[in-house]
Amino acid sequence: MKLNPGRWLPPMEWLRSYHRGMAANDLLAAVIVTVMLIPQSLAYALLAGLPAEMGLYASILPLVLYAIFGTSRTLSVGPVAVISLMTATAVGKVAAGGSADYASAAVAMAMISGLMLIGMGLLRFGELANLLSHSVVSGFITASGIIIAVSQIRHIAGISGHGDNLPALFGSMLGELSGFSLPTLLVGVGALLVLLWIRRDLARLLQAVGVPAAVADIFAKAGPVLVIAVTTWISYSAGLEAQGVAVVGVVPSGLPAFSTPVFSVALWSELAVSALLISLIGFVESVSVGKTLGAKRRQNINPNQELVALGAANVASSLSSGFPVTGGFSRSVVNFDAGAQTQMAGVMAALGIALATLFLTPVLYYLPQATLAATIIVAVTSLIDVALLRRAWRYSRRDFIAVTVTIAATLALGVELGVLAGIVVSVALHLHKTTRPHIAIVGEVPGTEHFRNVMRHDVITYPSIVSIRVDESLYFANASYLENTVYAIVAGRQDLRHIILQCTAVNEIDLSALETLEQIDHRLREQGIALHLSEVKGPVMDALRRTDFIDSLSGQVYLSQHQAVESLRPLGGVAVE
């Protein structure tokens, strides 16, 4: 491997041309992102079932580590909604909610996931993420958004309840209706309505009074901070806590202490599968955000290096008592729109959050949890892609099935089984398609050397020759289908003497398919029919040459289909058009 520090430490490239103008841009973006990140970090810690300060901790060191190793200049790393939900699901299986074990399992999860990501990056396993089709990821994120929104209803209504799938959530909430609190509901619904109004109308309103579009947009996106400030002030001045409104409560002041996550073989192996899923989803989400932003400024991102950077960010989160993080969509867009030029903006935002943990925590005491729940609900509505099902349905049944299964499994069984079901179904559907490849009988288009499907074109054929084109690589999963199709084609053609397999679309013939071809040849030979191949690709031919298949074949291998038919067609015979 070539030693190239710029490859492993991207700042070594951009720092060289860093100047004061860029720093000013980065600082402005950092201030805006910090203001937005404080409530978001608290909210996602709440969503993960963790103490609020852990959300802040997860938004300091991880940003610095990503700045050092990450290849995106504008990606913003930290707690995000879907990963927080997945963390809650995974950790909830090994520890009781709210316990010290629960928090330390979440810290361990960040470490496991971080090490996995670094390992995948070093081994260049970025392609593992290919298992997740866009359809599955979109379906999964949509369903997760719905689950998250529903799960926050309890904080808005002041009732308890838990679960990582819809039946469990509704079931537990219905069982806990007695805890209902009217003041909480008023705060929650009030915050929700204001937030929705800010999101829909504020930017337009500000522009109407002369504020530049970009600035208006940023104000609208930072709107939640206003709502948080106001409800916190109301909560404080009206003494809402005494009236049964749950507040964030004591948030320890000061920077996170360095912590070593629990290492226990039992715990780590229990969390391993969940950690792998969290790593995959986090990586896919982050890379897709990074690519989208990078494309706008023609900046490339390197997937394997991204794995290392996200891994380092998670390890850092774990060492500073945080939980799993990844590159988030909304925070990165705010960072980008606010004019961030480099990851220096990320470092500055980390500094901002660090200052907040030092000085702002006493104020956060009175912040109602219902307000945070409302900000989560508004944030995740952008994850829900309602047009997805229709788009998939219109395009192809396979994509539609994959999306539907992913959404249904996620909603009904929870995030982990949802992702797994999506992966299994999309892989199975793809394999299933290749098990029944399109197989056409072809003939020569008159006056050309081209061969086309006899069903679609007027072509020349001969009773003694059948040319078959298989539109798929031949491998174990479709070998028997090919065999059955060839026998079906042969049946009832009394004059048949030659079968030519046109291999234009055959990119591989594996050992199972080779053995099947030998069987087909053997059986055809008994019926006085010779099997020929044409247009076999180089790599396939190389593999066949390492066996005695071609020597023992009853027919020949021709360079082109035209050549094959020319040398096999009966002299003076009659073409059937």
Add this chain to the structure above:
Amino acid sequence: MKLNPGRWLPPMEWLRSYHRGMAANDLLAAVIVTVMLIPQSLAYALLAGLPAEMGLYASILPLVLYAIFGTSRTLSVGPVAVISLMTATAVGKVAAGGSADYASAAVAMAMISGLMLIGMGLLRFGELANLLSHSVVSGFITASGIIIAVSQIRHIAGISGHGDNLPALFGSMLGELSGFSLPTLLVGVGALLVLLWIRRDLARLLQAVGVPAAVADIFAKAGPVLVIAVTTWISYSAGLEAQGVAVVGVVPSGLPAFSTPVFSVALWSELAVSALLISLIGFVESVSVGKTLGAKRRQNINPNQELVALGAANVASSLSSGFPVTGGFSRSVVNFDAGAQTQMAGVMAALGIALATLFLTPVLYYLPQATLAATIIVAVTSLIDVALLRRAWRYSRRDFIAVTVTIAATLALGVELGVLAGIVVSVALHLHKTTRPHIAIVGEVPGTEHFRNVMRHDVITYPSIVSIRVDESLYFANASYLENTVYAIVAGRQDLRHIILQCTAVNEIDLSALETLEQIDHRLREQGIALHLSEVKGPVMDALRRTDFIDSLSGQVYLSQHQAVESLRPLGGVAVE
């Protein structure tokens, strides 16, 4: 579905032309097969850890049911080595060996597997068997043969021991060496040597003294019966049981009673995965035997109907206190070679076994278990395919890896994990290949309309046009690889204005790949480059037309690559050869 009794009840076809000559042939075959089946049935019951009579029970009704529903005229159904080992493994997980629960779990296993097979047949899921590549099946059967042979050493040496993988088998045998019995070893090794001699030399010897080859062959195959008769007589007359030689013991006389298998949700769900694997392996083995024999007499077999027939045979086995069965290779070959014409031979053999259970069981008391173990060892040596690894290595690394993993996993972890590992690895290797498809830059061969790889041929290209041929369908698992490759090709080509994707080998574009193409187009457009497609296949074009992709594409879709280059090449420009 068309009502066609001949399709569902194959005897309705062959019975019409059944005549006395065929009946005579079938009767002869049935007598030979019966003689061979009696020791084999006892031996495989022993291998499955079950009472000897259950082997006989599994060889009566299942043969009749297969005769009614099966499409192979000569396949012989009953207990077989690999399925018996898999049954022992599965049942051993839910019940202690030798207990009544163990036997009843085996009976339940036949029922579950039978119902699964019938279900798969009715749903036409025969293609599920496609998941098993020839390489995986051969590797699995070879490894199972080794495990079976090793597991029988204990019966030959008179020691105990158990396990379904090599480490467990060797470990438990070493721990039980104290039980070693010299008389048992003498019987076992003696039987083994005689059996090996019969297998290797008897047919040749008989032919040398003038016996016709076919008859000599059948005698050689029925050889085990002779060995069993002789050792049973020795055991009886020398009172071997008193000297510590384990004998078969009391085999209840009489036909099996009708029994209802235990139905318990807990038990059935514990056995479900094992039953699925047993069904798959049994089906694949049986169909491959059926196809091989059918090809010799130009008789077709119908895979989905075979599922129903094997399912019915297993249900029948369960209802008559038997255990899982399938079509066996050696028994079917004997049946075929002995001249069986139709499944009437199977019905007659069932009758023969039924007579044996009525009248022969007292004799079986003295049969040494070591003799049965010796017959098993000799039988499974034919399963072990030593050339397999070399063949796979020579042909392709992927097949070699699949075979190696299957063999290693089966030997080290047992049959179930072995099959699963084989399936997972072979599917993963196939997918992995398609995630990094062969992508070539192509140019026009001078004087033709053909386009070939610029790396292999002298072709005409233009600085403003790059033609790219992707040798794979575009789908979620390779979409990002295509994206990265296109960007890498674009980088550094200053004069580039047009990219043409030649889609000859693209049999599908799924929604993920479509979205990626849109992203590529978007990004290229920003760089002043147009994206074109050529030679898009009909079904792919149909799907694209259902979206606005073609309308929004920066370039055109051309019918042929030649046409695309002709209309895009710079007028008066310079071709670079």
